[in-house]
Amino acid sequence: MAQGVETGNEPNKLFDTLLVLDFGSQYSHLITRKLRDLNVYCEMLPCTQRLSELAWKPQGIILSGGPYSVYEDAAPHVDPAVFEFGVPILGICYGLQEMAWHYGKAVIAGEKREYGHANLHLEKIDGKAPHVNKLLEGFDDMQVWMSHGDKLDKLPSSFATIATTPNAPFAGIVHEEKPFFGIQFHPEVTHTQMGKKVLENFALNICKVRPNWTMAEFVDKELIRIKALVGDEGQVIGAVSGGVDSTVAAKLMKEAIGDRFHAVLVDNGLLRLNEAESVRTTLTQGLGINLTVVDATERFLTALKGVSEPESKRKIIGGQFIEVFQETALKISAEAVGPPKAGKIDWLLQGTLYPDVIESISFKGPSATIKTHHNVGGLPANMNLKIIEPLRELFKDEVRILGTKLGISESLVWRHPFPGPGLGIRILGEITPQQLRIARQADHIFIQEINDAGLYRNISQAFAALLPVKAVGVMGDKRVHEQVIALRAVETTDFMTADWYPFDGAFLKRVSSRIVNEVEGVCRVLYDVTSKPPGTIEME
């Protein structure tokens, strides 16, 4: 992942920041997320990060959980400098075990593994240092969530026990002189009662972080950062889709540098009904963004002719995107459009979000490629554009709050994500103008009914897909042999796992009847009741 250019005023330099060192737990990003909810800024880096190579100073360090066992030869370990850095440390699960390993290696495989709920019993201790009871201050015994097989064999020297469970006699420990804490349970998951309060105690009361990470603060500081980065004359180009991420990034650029930002929407012919026009209206009239719409329908459809294999379609669409975008960027540069005092275009805006950054840095082995996500950012190096990524520290819900702050309409801010390859991966099999017409009309009816029923915000993503098969039906007493529409609607928070949305029968009846009656070429409608996994959200 391309890194933004360092300017000296990144959020980690402007806000009190905690550092999460990731050992590869499935929940590591939730630690970051929960702290952000407390208005505490934090960043996650792999557990192998050397502190001497860090360009900023964290105010506290959290060691995450992880799938390894600290006593294994290949187990990852933190830079020992962490324990000499002079800031508070909280070890969670593997993080606790790592701390115990550092202070005496007394970690072993437990006889009983412990997954799920456990009753945590608190031990108040009479320590000399003021910090010793601070992590669990204000708590009673409570239910916590555990996920471990290893355990501490004995208490490391200089540590005291602050909590126990029936299976984990060292479920919480504290160093008696230094503000170092270890907990076997996971405060970052919702199943742990008061889990967020544990993180709050650590961040606010122990690390003394000022909780000033708010979107209003972020906007002010980010505008200054962008202006400094681009300078008084620099110009920026960026691909926009009308989706929330690229729109918010574009609006921020517009605020920072006005018409020296050039947005490009590629109409690839795979957009939804009237989408290119409505995006144009919203971005130009609604948000005042300088936008070029490129009609590349012919080109995409020609390249996709006769292709039905999903990965081939994705690769062709991704390749065409890059070509079209690159040609447009050169054209805009050559025409030197832009306000007076505008220099050449040397920046490329990308809507990268923090989950993408985490994905690329989290500590884990190679994972299988399920789908090739198209990426307009994969531009050839010879374009010589520097990358600017104003949203790279934000989670999606923070982007939505930011969008609202920037005056973007609620309907756009809460728009369901729409994939770059668009209808191309929702029409199974070959993409033709006829198939596009059917998919567009069916999708439009489905979304319209969802809106009319007031369900849009309850659903994370919904669409109609067109299956490449025909079924027999009877319409107006006549035999028909026509295609099948599959409706898909899911609920999810992170799009990594998802469940299908439980519409009531009357709703499905209404949608099905409208699609069969109004969309020529369709005689059946199915509802997809597959969760992810094993399904994916998109069909291809």
Ligand SMILES: Nc1ncnc2c1ncn2[C@@H]1O[C@H](COP(=O)(O)OP(=O)(O)OP(=O)(O)O)[C@@H](O)[C@H]1O
């Ligand atoms: N039709 C398009 N024209 C130009 N750029 C596009 C188009 N479709 C996608 N992109 C680019 O690809 C990026 C990734 O798309 P993605 O769908 O993940 O984000 P988004 O569209 O901004 O937001 P959302 O996830 O809410 O749909 C976009 O941010 C945008 O830069």
Ligand SMILES: O=c1[nH]c(=O)c2[nH+]cn([C@@H]3O[C@H](COP(=O)(O)O)[C@@H](O)[C@H]3O)c2[nH]1
């Ligand atoms: O911009 C995108 N380019 C792509 O190539 C792409 N493929 C899937 N998606 C979106 O990613 C989320 C997860 O989708 P899957 O479960 O189908 O992998 C869902 O929100 C999908 O819509 C894409 N977005």
Ligand SMILES: NC(=O)CC[C@H](N)C(=O)O
């Ligand atoms: N969730 C974790 O961090 C687990 C740590 C370690 N692998 C154990 O089983 O105890």
Ligand SMILES: [Mg+2]
């Ligand atoms: Mg999109």
